[in-house]
Amino acid sequence: MPCLKQPTHFQSLILLQWPLSYLAMCGRHSAWVRNWCAWTHLKNYFPITILKTKDLSPKHNYLMGVHPHGILTFGAFCNFCTEATGFSKIFPGITPHLATLSWFFKIPLVREYLMAKGVCSVSQPAIDYLLSHGTGNLVGIVVGGVGEALQSVPNTTTLILRKRKGFVRTALQHGAHLVPTFTFGETEVYEQVLFQKDSWMYKFQSCFRSIFGFYFCIFYGRGFCQGSNGLLPYSLPIITVVGEPLPLPKIENPSREMVDKYHALYMDALCKLFDQHKTQYGCSATQKLLFM
Template sequence: MSPTPQATSLEAEEHRKPVPDQVSTKDAHNAPLVYTPPEYWQGSKLPKWLQWILSEVFIFITIHYNLWLAPFLFLFYYLIQHEYYLTVVAMIVVYLPSFLDGSESTAKGRQWDSFRTHPMWHIASNFLGIKIIREQALDSNKKYIFGYHPHGIIVLSRIATITVYPGGVPEIFLVEPKSKENVIILKKRLGFVKLAMRHGADLVPTFVFGEKWLYHLWTPSKNVVDFVRKTLQIPLILFWGRFMWMPFRPPQGKTFGVVYGKPISVELNENPSDEELHALHATYMREVERLFRDHKKAFGYDDDETLVIT
């Protein structure tokens, strides 16, 4: 499970907290931003046990969004069986315009801001205790590509995403919660760097901390994984959390969150040479290593934990 850069949400609720040895007094705009969502239940008169139950139910419902279709199909079946035909037709008529507006093929989608920014989503962020660190503000007039590490179990879908996961599916199976080595696949992943150069888009190295504590993952043999990928064209990923796919809360003293690094300047170059490509790639790898080294302690990683780039 991996977080995405919701710039509007961050700016709307921006809480600046100085990070030692990183804040520049000369340029407050470029000062690091440390964001932790406000407590949803703060000041609530509901008893703690009821807050806990409501939070658990909310997380269960939202995380299992792919199962929402089942009750709606059952409702349609019930209405048809009991001859509520007009009700069925009315429901279809109400939904049909949104189905035919073509928003699935655009980056805009059917945005519902009042729902998207509703405070109830703080229940989810409080559940995991998420922390977001942005090392430097970005220029809205520039183009960017965010490189995410490591690859999560569930990531963004197609259409106009500004993020790439260089490690790909094989990186998922390298997750080992108890290992001191945090392995990512990057050394030979040059495609996203070439893409950035061809479009003149600055690269933003991004590291997600604490993912490895959220789910249990069963890794079958390599032969089985390769067979399923080649035959069905999908990865064989068997994972579970609490109550099916609800994520586990991070262990005591550990934190789940994401760090957006400083953008790496990229000049427009439609036909980069191998030397130019590898030079930029080397710079990017060094920045990813620095992100892990500089921020691992803030997320509860042990001092002797290392990042291994393969």
């Protein structure tokens, strides 16, 4: 059986990406780490690109919703944690931070590695710090979280968002602009085995999450040999579209009604962003975003 030629260094890239797919105190950017040539190989494998629809002014801070989670969040990692797709040139004056589980910051060396890429904890104190110290900070939160990862299968556009309103409250408290993003192709690069909620495997996955903070997903992609299955992702395009920022007033103690109002505006903006670009990036004209 003939073996496919793999991109240079790709096996090592997967090993580096593995803990970062579920990433995560406040990231200390290292231009050297963010510009490793390994990230360029990763970008070219799929390839991964970022599309700007509006400028982001360095005079403001931003809270960015990252959708969907996918299995390993390749798009958000490559676009916001590295310079492989040229983030600093596309959004000059903006410092990106991708929030992830605080659990990873308890591991020596892994903690320093994540922080060098600008990754921050998804804890409230870390996000409050970044949004209250200076301007030009952009904090990305994968709003659907690990629950969305468990539903990640090709050709799905279902997001866990309807009851996730904490990020809107935080944005209001700091007067940060909300930025919707959608990554087309994120759910296409892996297949996942899904289990019924009454099955023992689903119960094991739930137990695993209660202990470690994320689900034990059973997924597969391509292997090293043609026609075989393995853990390598399919080399399909991943495109992150960054939408227009939604300005929010600064309210120290926003009411529930105020949070609901801007949450609804955010969902509308996300739907419009998806509808404007879906046919260009592989979705049908009739496909809609579904919120859980």
